[in-house]
Amino acid sequence: MVHGHDPAFSEMVVTAGEVKELVDYAKSKGAKGINLVGLCCTANEVAMRHGVRMAGNFLQQENVVLTGVVEMMCVDVQCIFPALSALTDCYHTKFVTSSPIAQIPGSIYEEFKPETAFEQAKKLVRMAIDNFQNRDAAKIYIPDTKQKATVGYPCEQIIKHLDGVANTHVDELGSYRPAIDAIKAGVLRGAVAIVGCNNPRVRPDYSHFEIMKELLANDVLIVATGCAAQMATKAGLLQKDAKYLCGAGLRRVCELVNIPPILHMGACVDISRMMLLASGIARDWGVDTTQIPVVGCAPEWMSEKAVSIANYVVSTGIDVYLGIEPQVKGSSQMMELITEGTRAITGAGYIINTDPHELVKSILDGLEKKRAGLGI
Numbered sequence: 099m100v101h102g103h104d105p106a107f108s109e110m111v112v113t114a115g116e117v118k119e120l121v122d123y124a125k126s127k128g129a130k131g132i133n134l135v136g137l138c139c140t141a142n143e144v145a146m147r148h149g150v151r152m153a154g155n156f157l158q159q160e161n162v163v164l165t166g167v168v169e170m171m172c173v174d175v176q177c178i179f180p181a182l183s184a185l186t187d188c189y190h191t192k193f194v195t196s197s198p199i200a201q202i203p204g205s206i207y208e209e210f211k212p213e214t215a216f217e218q219a220k221k222l223v224r225m226a227i228d229n230f231q232n233r234d235a236a237k238i239y240i241p242d243t244k245q246k247a248t249v250g251y252p253c254e255q256i257i258k259h260l261d262g263v264a265n266t267h268v269d270e271l272g273s274y275r276p277a278i279d280a281i282k283a284g285v286l287r288g289a290v291a292i293v294g295c296n297n298p299r300v301r302p303d304y305s306h307f308e309i310m311k312e313l314l315a316n317d318v319l320i321v322a323t324g325c326a327a328q329m330a331t332k333a334g335l336l337q338k339d340a341k342y343l344c345g346a347g348l349r350r351v352c353e354l355v356n357i358p359p360i361l362h363m364g365a366c367v368d369i370s371r372m373m374l375l376a377s378g379i380a381r382d383w384g385v386d387t388t389q390i391p392v393v394g395c396a397p398e399w400m401s402e403k404a405v406s407i408a409n410y411v412v413s414t415g416i417d418v419y420l421g422i423e424p425q426v427k428g429s430s431q432m433m434e435l436i437t438e439g440t441r442a443i444t445g446a447g448y449i450i451n452t453d454p455h456e457l458v459k460s461i462l463d464g465l466e467k468k469r470a471g472l473g474i
């Protein structure tokens with residue numbers, strides 16, 4: 099199991115797990131092979147690049163250990179429960195930390211160094227294989243819930259799919275014109291980037307699901323990253339079949355372009371991909387990024403990184419809708435700054451509502467306001 103955020107460490111562990119010598123070693127120990135799985139944003143990274151299966155999002159990290167079949171959990175930084183150390187002690191699972199800034203008492207510490215990364219990863223995979231024999235059959239419980247998903251839609255893939263509908267690939271950057279035409283025609287009302295975490299303050303994944311469902315029904319295309327994207331995976335929304343949830347316009351676009359209604363763009367740090375998408379759409383439209391009917395939404399945000407990601411989106415001139423109140427409510431000045439004050443500087447701000455249905459309503463109103471501003 100790889101877990102965390104730094105794609106370099108997980109990339110090495112996954113690559114080591116694909117080495118024939120180690121796969122043969124696992125078989126010599128009575129295993130069918132090496133099963134690598136991912137958690138949190140690292141899961142998004144290795145799913146996109148290697149097809150490694152996702153085991154769950156943020157609030158499921160303990161559940162994964164509870165299956166009793168994890169020989170080793172390799173973590174790097176952020177979103178790692180310190181309690182994993184005590185929990186893995188109750189099982190045969192080896193818990194490996196790898197970053198000097200995120201060592202956890204009780205873990206095996208293997209400081210990840212770029213120059214020896216692959217050798218270190220192979221050593222860890224071998225250690226995990228040796229641990230296979232220590233599984234306790236009485237503690238094994240694997241839920242049979244599985245979902246298929248199509249993952250990995252960076253900007254280049256989106257353009258490639260749009261090119262399949264109408265070849266407008268005018269330069270090396272490609273063009274979003276078919277998508278823009280669909281927005282102008284009203285077939286698509288706009289797009290929403292749904293990002294971020296699970297938050298223990300609310301029922302996990304509930305807001306994500308409700309918001310996604312309602313936006314799809316209202317012909318709004320969704321791009322997703324982070325634990326929100328993993329929720330969409332679990333709910334089967336990253337499959338082309340999920341178009342049954344869409345309004346007639348979005349359904350037609352998904353059929354024509356041959357895409358699922360929610361496009362998986364990667365880990366939470368891949369917000370940069372989303373901002374490239376937004377700036378590319380604005381460029382091809384010939385308007386400013388602040389004008390296009392595209393917004394960000396973090397229904398269950400939790401981490402400090404989610405805060406910086408959302409600030410990046412607001413700084414780019416795109417409104418962000420939050421489903422969890424920010425912890426600055428004690429200051430009326432701060433609240434005024436983040437909801438209205440930034441508008442004078444960047445053209446965007448935060449809109450906050452803890453009721454997912456009301457949040458969708460304000461997102462739809464926001465998109466329609468942008469459309470009206472563009473005269474469409």
Ligand code: SF4
Pocket residue numbers: 138139140155156176177293294295296323324325326366400401403404
């Ligand atoms: S989306 Fe949030 S909770 Fe999930 S891995 Fe990223 S920072 Fe952590």
